[in-house]
Amino acid sequence: MNSLTRETILEALKGVTDPADGKDIVEKGMVQGIDINGENVTVMIGVDPERGPALEDLRQNAERAVRGVNGVTTARVALTAERQSSGAAAKSAGRAASGGSGHSHSHGHSHSQSHGHAPASGGQGARPAGAAGASGGPGAQGGGQRPLDLGAIRSVVTVASGKGGVGKSTTSVNLALSLARQGLNVGLLDADIYGPSLPRMMGLRTAKPTHSSKEGKITPPSAFGIKIMSIGFMIDEEQPVIWRGPMAMGALEQLLRDTDWGELDVLVVDMPPGTGDIQLSMAQRVPVTGAIIVSTPQDVALLDARKGLNMFRKVNVPIFGLIENMSYYQCPNCGHVDHVFDHGGAHKAADELGVPFLGEIPLDLKIRLGADEGKPIIETDPDGAHSQAYATIARQIAASIDEQVGPRTKPKKSLFPKISFR
Numbered sequence: 001m002n003s004l005t006r007e008t009i010l011e012a013l014k015g016v017t018d019p020a021d022g023k024d025i026v027e028k029g030m031v032q033g034i035d036i037n038g039e040n041v042t043v044m045i046g047v048d049p050e051r052g053p054a055l056e057d058l059r060q061n062a063e064r065a066v067r068g069v070n071g072v073t074t075a076r077v078a079l080t081a082e083r084q085s086s087g088a089a090a091k092s093a094g095r096a097a098s099g100g101s102g103h104s105h106s107h108g109h110s111h112s113q114s115h116g117h118a119p120a121s122g123g124q125g126a127r128p129a130g131a132a133g134a135s136g137g138p139g140a141q142g143g144g145q146r147p148l149d150l151g152a153i154r155s156v157v158t159v160a161s162g163k164g165g166v167g168k169s170t171t172s173v174n175l176a177l178s179l180a181r182q183g184l185n186v187g188l189l190d191a192d193i194y195g196p197s198l199p200r201m202m203g204l205r206t207a208k209p210t211h212s213s214k215e216g217k218i219t220p221p222s223a224f225g226i227k228i229m230s231i232g233f234m235i236d237e238e239q240p241v242i243w244r245g246p247m248a249m250g251a252l253e254q255l256l257r258d259t260d261w262g263e264l265d266v267l268v269v270d271m272p273p274g275t276g277d278i279q280l281s282m283a284q285r286v287p288v289t290g291a292i293i294v295s296t297p298q299d300v301a302l303l304d305a306r307k308g309l310n311m312f313r314k315v316n317v318p319i320f321g322l323i324e325n326m327s328y329y330q331c332p333n334c335g336h337v338d339h340v341f342d343h344g345g346a347h348k349a350a351d352e353l354g355v356p357f358l359g360e361i362p363l364d365l366k367i368r369l370g371a372d373e374g375k376p377i378i379e380t381d382p383d384g385a386h387s388q389a390y391a392t393i394a395r396q397i398a399a400s401i402d403e404q405v406g407p408r409t410k411p412k413k414s415l416f417p418k419i420s421f422r
Ligand SMILES: Nc1ncnc2c1ncn2[C@@H]1O[C@H](COP(=O)(O)OP(=O)(O)OP(=O)(O)O)[C@@H](O)[C@H]1O
Pocket: 161, 163, 164, 165, 166, 167, 168, 169, 170, 171, 192, 195, 197, 273, 325, 326, 327, 361, 362, 363, 364, 365, 367, 368, 369, 371, 372
């Protein structure tokens, strides 16, 4: 059982000072995020982007401090920009200024599980469109936020959950693979910039993106025929300062836009858990074609799932439906089905909330081991019952995509602005 806490990490970081004034970085509110994943700790430190290059010592000191905490095996510290004027943010991200860029980062605190400390995005509405713009204009509420132009990406499907640990990433991976097996060109974006798990789940722990021959673009690693991008590919001890300019959301936008995705029928986005600012920002800035909510059968998770639904509704993102994960346990020997939790809750909730129920995925060791070992069950047991369950859901998603953006046509040429990764 992991005994590491946010408090222990913060305590260690108190010994790290900002060379500008000798004050400790915790006191100064520079610690913007702490993610504890077993014995692996990732810390985000907010700095003025101008000072980024001069603060490598500070970063290394912080990394040493965290590594020195009892129980920590891997410590990663990344510098990110704490404050930017909207003009500077727009320039550095090569995009029109968004409501998210001129925020004041009031919180000097950190997080461990909620992942919810991205800049607030000004609370403005999105224009939820198919990535090709097919369902365009009418969804706008409040204006102000311009969704990114995703060029040759035909649709974007976000996989969200009201709380962590419900199996959202596992579901994203298996649905992406299932969609690919159904003949779609699929990409997978790990939007959980604080606790990225897709590199591990796709067997790409040591993979790295490379520079693309297309100017300003990076070629993402691929696994099982799917292109994957994750901040997890960049955060490591050798190459630690990855996005000192843009803030959390800006980094995510860069990942999205700088990646040479090629032509995709669907980009599956594994959202960070919860319904905080980054999720809202994502839903506003990315032209999401549809959202899927993953929930476990427990009531509390369902309450959280409702929050997730409401968030997407608020920004007019079509909800493709609810999935109940770890729904039941089927004995691998005798086939007996055991409803470990209060089975069927998600189905009932979906009915009450007027959203489609997409299906249920059993609690199964094979699914867990597959995800944890980078060998997703869709690949290891493509014809098994669990893969069939994912396939049934994937077919509904493919149909919903077609409903939103129209049947497959030749994707449009990318209109991404040119930005460089620093
Ligand atoms: N259907 C399932 N059967 C068995 N184990 C599962 C199932 N779905 C997910 N798991 C396991 O549950 C754990 C949490 O899953 P996962 O990381 O996908 O959740 P998450 O909601 O993305 O979590 P986080 O909020 O931390 O990003 C993992 O160990 C995973 O292997």
